[in-house]
Amino acid sequence: MLILILLPVAFLLPPGAGAGEIIGGWEAQPHSRPYMASLKIQRGNKSVRCGGFLVSENFVLTAAHCNGDKIIVVLGAHDITNEERSQQVITVSRAYPHQDYDKESHNNDIMLLELAERAKLNRWVGTIALPCANERVKPGAVCSVAGWGGTSTECESTPARLQEVDVVVMQDAACLRNPNGPYHNYNSSSMMCVGDPKMGKDSWKGDSGGPLVCGKTAQGVVSWGPPTPPGVYVKVSTFIPWIRATMRKLQP
Numbered sequence: 001m002l003i004l005i006l007l008p009v010a011f012l013l014p015p016g017a018g019a020g021e022i023i024g025g026w027e028a029q030p031h032s033r034p035y036m037a038s039l040k041i042q043r044g045n046k047s048v049r050c051g052g053f054l055v056s057e058n059f060v061l062t063a064a065h066c067n068g069d070k071i072i073v074v075l076g077a078h079d080i081t082n083e084e085r086s087q088q089v090i091t092v093s094r095a096y097p098h099q100d101y102d103k104e105s106h107n108n109d110i111m112l113l114e115l116a117e118r119a120k121l122n123r124w125v126g127t128i129a130l131p132c133a134n135e136r137v138k139p140g141a142v143c144s145v146a147g148w149g150g151t152s153t154e155c156e157s158t159p160a161r162l163q164e165v166d167v168v169v170m171q172d173a174a175c176l177r178n179p180n181g182p183y184h185n186y187n188s189s190s191m192m193c194v195g196d197p198k199m200g201k202d203s204w205k206g207d208s209g210g211p212l213v214c215g216k217t218a219q220g221v222v223s224w225g226p227p228t229p230p231g232v233y234v235k236v237s238t239f240i241p242w243i244r245a246t247m248r249k250l251q252p
Helices: 236-250
Strands: 036-043 046-056 059-062 070-075 088-097 111-115 142-147 163-168 191-194 211-214 217-224 231-235
Touching: 036 059, 046 217, 046 236, 059 217, 059 236, 070 111, 111 236, 142 217, 191 217, 217 236, 231 236
Parallel strands: none
Antiparallel strands: 036 046, 036 070, 046 059, 059 111, 070 088, 088 111, 142 163, 142 211, 191 231, 211 217, 217 231
């Protein structure tokens, strides 16, 4: 997972395919991101993977395009090919994709997963803070993204261990510059343009749904993009009212 792009790529994948992988990054320090979730998604007889992140003991936030017939969440993992003692494997009792998610335009590509049982918070498993409603991350801010997705756009290699990379938040104009190009569905009110094309660092297939972490806050969700940066992330702050209302409705 150590290559050169940090960008989710949904519109270059088959419909409903996961997108995003870490390119140009490195292996994360084991368990340095206790909020990270690996999602095993079943769609008919096909299995795909996505990322996600724990926002409370019984909710994981991810991308709506990571939905499926059955989803299993793995928390506390570093090497997802091993059954580490730190891992908690929990089925999803119900998925709540945003009611206005549009898979053609990628708009509102956000989903809450309700876990069948509460996660046990410990040194390997923990939650991450969400931003305030409508909070804005300034262009030029350096954030990070992590996942178990591909590390190269050239081949189907996926790492066993969690990878991470630092990425720069770009001006919306970096994605809006060519309205007829790959970013023609970019919506600055609910999306973030992330990743300097000159640096070639991005997320890629399999990273979809993972968090864009700025400081100690999950400001974005890996969503879509072309094979080279910038990538497009869900702007979490736009959806805080929806997240809070959905979680409140589901738990006492």
